[in-house]
Amino acid sequence: MANWLLKTEPDEFSLDDLEAKGPNGEPWNGIRNYQARNFLKQMQPGDRVLIYHSSCAVPGIVGEGEVIGQPYADPDALNPESKYFDPKSTADNTRWWVVDVRFKRRWPQTVSLKTLKQQTGLDSMALLRQGRLSVSPVTEKEWEVISSIA
DNA sequence: GCCAACGTTGGC
DNA sequence: GCCAACGTTGGC
Numbered sequence: 086m087a088n089w090l091l092k093t094e095p096d097e098f099s100l101d102d103l104e105a106k107g108p109n110g111e112p113w114n115g116i117r118n119y120q121a122r123n124f125l126k127q128m129q130p131g132d133r134v135l136i137y138h139s140s141c142a143v144p145g146i147v148g149e150g151e152v153i154g155q156p157y158a159d160p161d162a163l164n165p166e167s168k169y170f171d172p173k174s175t176a177d178n179t180r181w182w183v184v185d186v187r188f189k190r191r192w193p194q195t196v197s198l199k200t201l202k203q204q205t206g207l208d209s210m211a212l213l214r215q216g217r218l219s220v221s222p223v224t225e226k227e228w229e230v231i232s233s234i235a
Numbered sequence: 236g237c238c239a240a241c242g243t244t245g246g247c
Numbered sequence: 248g249c250c251a252a253c254g255t256t257g258g259c
Contacts, residue, residue: 092256092257094257118242118255119242139257140256144258215241216239217242219256
């Protein structure tokens, strides 16, 4: 069992949108960065995820979700109609992967990036070390520290 | 809207 | 395989 952090732009797909999808969740798509993809491929059903809102007034963690299936090849990468179409992907080698995620809970308040940076015990957190990574691992210890201030 | 930090691409 | 040019992310 592992923990992860997923970034999303609330203007595109927010925690509210995820909640609205209900218990069947939603494919977490559009990951087009190899490092993020490699983390995504390691995800397992039952893994916990922190949902992070980026490119907004108060960037930070807004709630939790749950991985509900095995990662699978991203069908959008092969679909020319999709905005996530990748001309270099083939049926044999799709390059990109998705995983279904469902809403678990909204936190009483956003734990902002600013708060995370000020918190002790999070110095080595992937989110803070590498700002532009949209899928990153969260250790058990980091999860405890963060949920204790949620 | 700016720009720093990276990732990707492609010529050589 | 190097590296310059370019594109993207995302905080501010």
